[in-house]
Amino acid sequence: MEMTTFQLDECxxxxxxxxxxxxxxxCQVHRxxxxxxxxxIKDDMMLPYVFRSNKPxxxxxxxxVEENGDAISTPNPGIIVIVKKxxxxxxxxxxxxxxxxxxxxYPLWASVNWSMIYARIEEDDVYISPLVDFNINDGExxxxxxxxxxxxxxxYVAEITSSIRRLSAII
Numbered sequence: 001m002e003m004t005t006f007q008l009d010e011c012x013x014x015x016x017x018x019x020x021x022x023x024x025x026x027c028q029v030h031r032x033x034x035x036x037x038x039x040x041i042k043d044d045m046m047l048p049y050v051f052r053s054n055k056p057x058x059x060x061x062x063x064x065v066e067e068n069g070d071a072i073s074t075p076n077p078g079i080i081v082i083v084k085k086x087x088x089x090x091x092x093x094x095x096x097x098x099x100x101x102x103x104x105x106y107p108l109w110a111s112v113n114w115s116m117i118y119a120r121i122e123e124d125d126v127y128i129s130p131l132v133d134f135n136i137n138d139g140e141x142x143x144x145x146x147x148x149x150x151x152x153x154x155x156y157v158a159e160i161t162s163s164i165r166r167l168s169a170i171i
Contacts, residue, residue: 004110006080007055008032009046009064014092017099026103026110030055047071056080056114060095065118069134076131078114085122098123105144106153116164117157126153130160 005028008018013032021029036046043064048071050057056078057064065072065079072079082095102121103109118131118139129139142153 003027004112004114005030005055006058007050007053009043009050009057009059009061010037010041012058012060012082012092012095013037014096017092017096020096029058043068044071048073051076053077056117058082060090060092062090062120065131065134065136072131072134074132075116078117078119078131080114080119080121082121085125101144102126106150108150108154112154112157113161115161117160128153128156128160130164132164 003026006021007030008014010032015031018029018031021027033049036049043061047057047064047068051073054077058080060082062081062083064081082090082098084090084094084098098121101123106126116131118129118136120127124144126142126144127139128142129136140156142149142156146152
């Protein structure tokens with residue numbers, strides 16, 4: 001099986017996360033491209049670049065889809081947003097802890113095809129939706145406290161993937 005490679009954006013360009021994930025051996029995490037760091041490149045310009053590389057985007061920018069709808073192409077490699085529901089504000093360390101909890105509860109995470117999927121991972125919940133254009137309102141919420149969390153997420157992601165394939169065949 002091919003190893004999934006995730007792409008960090010500028011707001012979550014964390015070398016510790018990239019190294020830790022890559023060292024675990026389940027996936028690779030690419031940092032924000034060096035040539036683009038600090039260049040003030042707006043998300044609507046960055047997203048097409050990331051999408052061309054076919055790597056799911058990993059970010060802490062909770063509004064990236066809503067604020068950049070015109071830049072969300074179809075097909076796309078997917079977007080995973082790490083957010084905190086509760087104060088204090090999001091930090092890289094908090095995001096790393098949230099990702100660690102998600103990986104613990106969902107061991108298959110690195111083998112999932114995140115293409116055309118939006119996932120919002122919070123402290124105890126995960127919201128997953130198809131990412132067709134910029135509509136992320138047709139998803140489902142899953143509690144990481146649910147003993148069947150991993151099975152339910154796997155089944156739902158498979159349903160999204162299947163429905164997108166059927167839609168692609170029609171178009």
